Amino acid sequence: NAGVTQTPKFQVLKTGQSMTLQCAQDMNHEYMSWYRQDPGMGLRLIHYSVGAGITDQGEVPNGYNVSRSTTEDFPLRLLSAAPSQTSVYFCASSYLSPGGNEQFFGPGTRLTVL
Amino acid sequence: AQSVAQPEDQVNVAEGNPLTVKCTYSVSGNPYLFWYVQYPNRGLQFLLKYITGDNLVKGSYGFEAEFNKSQTSFHLKKPSALVSDSALYFCAVRGVESGGFKTIFGAGTRLFVKA
Numbered sequence: 001n002a003g004v005t006q007t008p009k010f011q012v013l014k015t016g017q018s019m020t021l022q023c024a025q026d027m028n029h030e031y032m033s034w035y036r037q038d039p040g041m042g043l044r045l046i047h048y049s050v051g052a053g054i055t056d057q058g059e060v061p062n063g064y065n066v067s068r069s070t071t072e073d074f075p076l077r078l079l080s081a082a083p084s085q086t087s088v089y090f091c092a093s094s095y096l097s098p099g100g101n102e103q104f105f106g107p108g109t110r111l112t113v114l
Numbered sequence: 115a116q117s118v119a120q121p122e123d124q125v126n127v128a129e130g131n132p133l134t135v136k137c138t139y140s141v142s143g144n145p146y147l148f149w150y151v152q153y154p155n156r157g158l159q160f161l162l163k164y165i166t167g168d169n170l171v172k173g174s175y176g177f178e179a180e181f182n183k184s185q186t187s188f189h190l191k192k193p194s195a196l197v198s199d200s201a202l203y204f205c206a207v208r209g210v211e212s213g214g215f216k217t218i219f220g221a222g223t224r225l226f227v228k229a
Binding site for chain 2: 004016031033040041042044045048050055056058061090092100102103104105106107108
């Protein structure tokens with residue numbers, strides 16, 4: 001049981017480049033989410049999904065795109081990278097029930113945009 | 115809108131002393147409250163949660179938290195701190211907004227336990 005896995009661990013992009021951050025979980029969790037962590041700002045929700053084919057926006061969705069074709073995978077796409085997207089990105093998953101379930105987090109992807 | 119405030123950027127305690135990490139929240143409806151801990155270069159780990167019932171919640175590693183509805187607070191506590199408790203702690207809340215599927219995190223409080 002690998003839990004939540006993320007790839008890559010580190011990435012450096014140039015402004016304007018696009019890329020996909022991968023996230024997978026093997027716990028059959030319906031709910032998956034993406035956060036970014038910036039110093040002094042905690043974690044901010046980018047996008048989330050309550051099941052395959054269903055996604056919704058979080059607090060800071062601009063510049064990011066997601067899709068959920070399977071229960072296991074929830075990739076995050078940066079359409080045109082900007083320096084403001086330099087951050088640490090975390091994927092998380094949980095069983096689905098409004099409110100009550102704690103999330104399991106991946107190890108994170110550290111992204112630098114030059 | 116949902117929000118969480120952690121008023122202290124850093125908390126310093128001596129090993130063996132009690133510790134408190136503060137959290138206040140604002141949410142519509144009944145809150146679901148969580149504490150997570152982050153060790154260096156790691157993802158977040160769940161510590162404890164309040165859903166309903168007893169206002170004192172016990173969690174992992176000897177931590178507990180007290181839910182106070184009138185003060186809209188959910189402070190994290192431990193009777194006797196360990197050096198290994200040094201980490202970054204996050205309070206989080208879910209309310210009825212967006213069907214209860216959005217978790218909002220505080221900015222985090224760094225706990226430093228001195229030997």
